[in-house]
Amino acid sequence: MAASLPPPYQDVVSPEEEGIFRNALPATQVELHVSCRNLANMDVFSKSDPMVVLYTQAMGSKEWREFGRTECIKDNLNPDFVKSFIISYFFEEMQKLRFEVYDKDKPTAKLSHHDFQGAAECTLGSIVGEFGGRLQKPLINPKVKNPGTIIVTAEEVFDCKDVLTLELKGHKLDKKDFFGKSDPFLLYQFYGLSPNRSYQEYTESSVEAIYYPSTNTLSIRVECYDWDRDGGHDLIGIFSTTVNELKSSPGMTFEVINPKKIKKKGYQNSGTISLVRSKLEQQPSFLDFIRGGTQINFTVAIDFTASNGDPRNINSLHYISPHGDNQYLKALTAVGNICQDYDTDKLFPAFGFDPMCSGIDGVITAYQQSIKRVQLYGPTNFAPIINQITRIARESVKQKLGEEYFVLLMITDGIISDMPQTKEAIVNAASLPISIIIVGVGQAEFDGL
Numbered sequence: 001m002a003a004s005l006p007p008p009y010q011d012v013v014s015p016e017e018e019g020i021f022r023n024a025l026p027a028t029q030v031e032l033h034v035s036c037r038n039l040a041n042m043d044v045f046s047k048s049d050p051m052v053v054l055y056t057q058a059m060g061s062k063e064w065r066e067f068g069r070t071e072c073i074k075d076n077l078n079p080d081f082v083k084s085f086i087i088s089y090f091f092e093e094m095q096k097l098r099f100e101v102y103d104k105d106k107p108t109a110k111l112s113h114h115d116f117q118g119a120a121e122c123t124l125g126s127i128v129g130e131f132g133g134r135l136q137k138p139l140i141n142p143k144v145k146n147p148g149t150i151i152v153t154a155e156e157v158f159d160c161k162d163v164l165t166l167e168l169k170g171h172k173l174d175k176k177d178f179f180g181k182s183d184p185f186l187l188y189q190f191y192g193l194s195p196n197r198s199y200q201e202y203t204e205s206s207v208e209a210i211y212y213p214s215t216n217t218l219s220i221r222v223e224c225y226d227w228d229r230d231g232g233h234d235l236i237g238i239f240s241t242t243v244n245e246l247k248s249s250p251g252m253t254f255e256v257i258n259p260k261k262i263k264k265k266g267y268q269n270s271g272t273i274s275l276v277r278s279k280l281e282q283q284p285s286f287l288d289f290i291r292g293g294t295q296i297n298f299t300v301a302i303d304f305t306a307s308n309g310d311p312r313n314i315n316s317l318h319y320i321s322p323h324g325d326n327q328y329l330k331a332l333t334a335v336g337n338i339c340q341d342y343d344t345d346k347l348f349p350a351f352g353f354d355p356m357c358s359g360i361d362g363v364i365t366a367y368q369q370s371i372k373r374v375q376l377y378g379p380t381n382f383a384p385i386i387n388q389i390t391r392i393a394r395e396s397v398k399q400k401l402g403e404e405y406f407v408l409l410m411i412t413d414g415i416i417s418d419m420p421q422t423k424e425a426i427v428n429a430a431s432l433p434i435s436i437i438i439v440g441v442g443q444a445e446f447d448g449l
Helices: 124-128 243-248 286-291 327-342 359-370 383-400 419-429
Strands: 028-037 050-057 064-069 085-089 096-103 115-123 134-138 149-157 162-171 184-191 198-203 207-212 219-226 234-242 253-255 272-282 295-302 347-351 354-358 404-412 434-440
Touching: 028 050, 028 124, 028 286, 064 085, 085 124, 096 149, 115 124, 115 134, 115 149, 124 134, 124 149, 124 327, 149 286, 162 243, 234 243, 234 253, 243 272, 295 327, 327 359, 327 404, 327 434, 347 359, 354 359, 383 404, 383 419, 383 434, 419 434
Parallel strands: 295 347, 295 404, 404 434
Antiparallel strands: 028 085, 028 149, 050 064, 050 096, 096 115, 134 149, 162 207, 162 272, 184 198, 184 219, 219 234, 253 272, 347 354
16 A cells, blocks of 8 residues: 555645635644654765654545645754644545655755655644554655654644623613613624634524624624614624623623714713623633543444345445446545544444444455345344444443543435334434434435435
């Protein structure tokens, strides 16, 4: 597998802010620290001067794009690089990374002017899923014997974990309705994250939980509206504050000002909003649970009912094409490759055709073997499988205090036969550490799912 690594990528330059890791979606920020050990010496009269180039690959693309570079460390075969890489982390995506190590020979950015020492590929999930967030891989270079080892350590950037709970009270807010009182709600706009960027959140309750980046000087513009059924909400007024004020100033009163009325003679305000109390808490992230030792247990259940058609027939959903795939295999690969990064023992139960498979490749092999000998039948009952996972999870909680999290992947071609029982099973599992992923394949109606 290692020998199949493509050759080094020469002179591919793109800004660090580009790519799948830099987008507008909220995400956990992960900082990658890079070290190398026992690098092959590429220089004759001195030691190598290594640097590392990081490439990323977008989902569905085969193109590698440069994300960034470390500094160059002179005469060192065991470098610990100071410059790190900050990447947005998405659990639900397979984020491919490629690290290339070069011996820098000239003061130029062109990689073709430097000696390629070796490369290693992995996923971001495989790094954060390792114990301590530390992944060690051998470098690959067909032209160099024992090119060395690269070590990548992931640390979460604590940026978006604070939750500020506020209790607010309005007083004498302008009446916007003819036949009743106003129905006020608040819209929060956060400023100061970066140039030309803001973040919005709204709430209709008098008690709000606000998620925000951990910046006490962050400016907040609060807009108070009167809710209308037709969506044409009427602005009552606005006021500005900061995160620091909301955290530390209970009892503070804000004047609500309507910009359209501010020039009117005698206008003072459109009411006031008082801060009754505030509470600051930290919400654990997914990576906090992984670092704390939580194990993700991945289980697969595949629909082997007769409605899929004879696997030997080209029209069957279980028919394996000459290319070696079908819709079931595509779903298995897409979800399994992500989940297996966080499963320490990489042993996956596959209900119906193997009690324990080694990695997602083992699940695929077991499926391909089973489909040749299994007699397809019916009906499509989900409840027994969900109930089984529920029993396992409940027992795990009792014995290990919630150190395990269960992910159940169910792939089906049609309508669930036991919908009432399935709903009840899901309700029973709701309080347990379980996620259920249902993937529909084929042309059936999946509205019920």
